[in-house]
Every structure is written in C-alpha cells, then in structure tokens.
Amino acid sequence: MEPANNSEPPYERQLKLVPAKKKSFWSKNKHGILFASPWILGLLIFYAIPLFSSIYFSFTTYSILQPGEFVGLQNYKDLFTDSLFWKSVYNTVYFAVFFVPLSIIFGVALAMMLNMNVKGMGIYRTIFFLPTLVPHVALAVLWMWLLNPGFGLVNGLLSTIGIDGPAWLGSVTWSKPSLIMMSLWGIGQAVIIYLAGLGDIPEDYYDAAKVDGANWYQKMRHITLPLLTPVIFFNLVMGIIAAFQQFTLPYTLTQGQGTPANSLSFYVMYLYDNGFKFFKMGYASAMAWILFVIIMALTALVFITSKRWVHYQGK
Incomplete structure (x- = not known):
C-alpha cells in the first residue's frame, strides 16, 4: 500500500474535514430587515391592520364610539x-x-x-x-x-x-x-x-x-x-x-x-x-x-x- 499523502499543511486538511456552518435567514438578512423595518411597521399599522379590521367592521354595527354588534350581511x-x-x-x-x-x-x-x-x-x-x-x-x-x-x-x-x-x-x-x-x-x-x-x-x-x-x-x-x-x-x-x-x-x-x-x-x-x-x-x-x-x-x-x-x- 502507498503511504497517505500528507504533503498538505495540517490547517488545510482540517478545513476540508470541518463543514462550513450554514448561516440562518436572520443572520443573512438582518441588516436589510432592520433598514426596512420602519416601512414594514408603517405598512402593518397604517394599512394591513385597518384593512382587515374594516372587513370585520363591515359585518357589525360599529360606530367609532361603540364597538357594535355582529350583524352578518x-x-x-x-x-x-x-x-x-x-x-x-x-x-x-x-x-x-x-x-x-x-x-x-x-x-x-x-x-x-x-x-x-x-x-x-x-x-x-x-x-x-x-x-x-x-x-x-x-x-x-x-x-x-x-x-x-x-x-x-x-x-x-x-x-x-x-x-x-x-x-x-x-x-x-x-x-x-x-x-x-x-x-x-x-x-x-x-x-x-x-x-x-x-x-x-x-x-x-x-x-x-x-x-x-x-x-x-x-x-x-x-x-x-x-x-x-x-x-x-x-x-x-x-x-x-x-x-x-x-x-x-x-x-x-x-x-x-x-x-x-x-x-x-x-x-x-x-x-x-x-x-x-x-x-x-x-x-x-x-x-x-x-x-x-x-x-x-x-x-x-x-x-x-x-x-x-x-x-x-x-x-
């Protein structure tokens, strides 16, 4: 049998043996999410929440001053x-x-x-x-x-x-x-x-x-x-x-x-x-x-x- 080729430096052999760690979604995109967070919060607070709330309110007698009752169609x-x-x-x-x-x-x-x-x-x-x-x-x-x-x-x-x-x-x-x-x-x-x-x-x-x-x-x-x-x-x-x-x-x-x-x-x-x-x-x-x-x-x-x-x- 031929002897194993140990001509490579030890640190290179070690790098080949240890697999690279996969980065999580947050670690990859955290900076972009942080920069976009004001817009995301504005979209949720001023658009998404009122939008879905209005769907529910359309089935109620909501009058701003009172929560109202569910009346269906x-x-x-x-x-x-x-x-x-x-x-x-x-x-x-x-x-x-x-x-x-x-x-x-x-x-x-x-x-x-x-x-x-x-x-x-x-x-x-x-x-x-x-x-x-x-x-x-x-x-x-x-x-x-x-x-x-x-x-x-x-x-x-x-x-x-x-x-x-x-x-x-x-x-x-x-x-x-x-x-x-x-x-x-x-x-x-x-x-x-x-x-x-x-x-x-x-x-x-x-x-x-x-x-x-x-x-x-x-x-x-x-x-x-x-x-x-x-x-x-x-x-x-x-x-x-x-x-x-x-x-x-x-x-x-x-x-x-x-x-x-x-x-x-x-x-x-x-x-x-x-x-x-x-x-x-x-x-x-x-x-x-x-x-x-x-x-x-x-x-x-x-x-x-x-x-x-x-x-x-x-x-």
Whole structure:
C-alpha cells in the first residue's frame, strides 16, 4: 500500500474535514430587515391592520364610539335597499363613463399639440400643467365664480352671442357636466405622461412613413396611437380609479350636501357621511368593500382586454 499523502499543511486538511456552518435567514438578512423595518411597521399599522379590521367592521354595527354588534350581511342588505346609495352609484358611474374617455381624448390631443417643434413650446407646456398645481378647494371656488348664473364669466360670454347660459351647478341637468368640465381643466398631469410616451416613439418610424408618402393622419393612426397605447392603458386604469373616488370637488362645491337634488352626491361622499357624520362605521366599511370590488373588477376587465389593443414596441 502507498503511504497517505500528507504533503498538505495540517490547517488545510482540517478545513476540508470541518463543514462550513450554514448561516440562518436572520443572520443573512438582518441588516436589510432592520433598514426596512420602519416601512414594514408603517405598512402593518397604517394599512394591513385597518384593512382587515374594516372587513370585520363591515359585518357589525360599529360606530367609532361603540364597538357594535355582529350583524352578518345586514349592512350589505340595507345598502341595496338604500335609495341614496343607488343615487350615489349612478352619479359616480355617470361621471366615470364620460370623464375617463374625454380625459384620454383631450389628453392625447393636447400632448400631440404640445409635442410639436414650435418656438416657446416650454412655456405652453407650463401653462397647460399649471392647473394641476391648484388645490381642489381653490379650484372649486374659482369655478363657482366662473359658472355663477348671474355674474359668471361663462354665462357672460354666452350672452354676447345670444345664448342664455344654464344655471350650471344649480341645475340637476348641468351639475354633473359642469363637474366633468372642471375635472378636464386639470388633466395636465396625464398630458405630461402622454408627452413622455410620445418622446419614446423612435423617429425612424415616422421617417419610413414619410418615405412611403404617409400624411399626418396616417402617421397618427398607424404609428403614434398604436405605440402610445401602453401609456393610454396606464392612464385609463388610473383614471377609472380616480373617477370612482371623486370626492374633493363635489364636496367643496356643495359643502357636503350633494345639491341640487343629490345630483352631486357621489359614492365616496356618501361613504364619508356615513362614517364620520352619522358614525355608522360598519355601514361605511361595507360601502368601502363594495367600491373595492367594483374597482378591482373594472381594472381586471381592462387588463384582460388590453391584450387586444395595447401594442408594445418590439412585439
């Protein structure tokens, strides 16, 4: 038999014989967990706990001042027989159905105009973005003056061309269209996103289309809009979520009353009134979860249909 090879130093042979200790999950990640702990605690305390608590409260008569009793699905049953609840649903859906498509149409049109190579375009972009910096309360006060049926600027301009302007915010017919018009005045943030999407479209496509003799409409239809659909998709989802959570403008305009004839009583306004005016927090929690289900269903529908109309570069 050949003698064992003992030419290796003793400490190397010892290292080979002793297996390395595996580090625990905590020892590997403790520094990252410690740095992320403020965010984790904030997520648990301010989001997770209230979220799961609201699920339980929606099945109770909890009123902030009293713990309430467990009533099962009674809050949901009462909501479906509440006429003001259905009125608020109608007003919110009306606003979303008209505002979201109009915001996309006007947003894309404005972005395309602001994307032209014109001298002083930075000034024009700033002017269109400024309304988004105005607080919603100040915005509501401004438009209350503009749409005043007696001395408002809008009716004054209409009278110069022989048209008697409506009562706007004082009319059941015109109150929601007035609110849609106010909201469209502040779409500058969406326009900036569309401008970023337009800047991401390569010029090579337009050069090739120009060589083929395409006019501006053909370029817009076959190049700009298809390659802008990812941005339109994003703004569509965000617009639906924002439209169903409309609160500040109608609440300020009507001082929380939803007048005239509850035509400006929106879903989140009624939810707020139940929770913090009438202290029916269990009822309000049920409303919140119905709204969550509606928004999630609409968002899922948009995501499912997006495979047919959203086009990404290189695909």
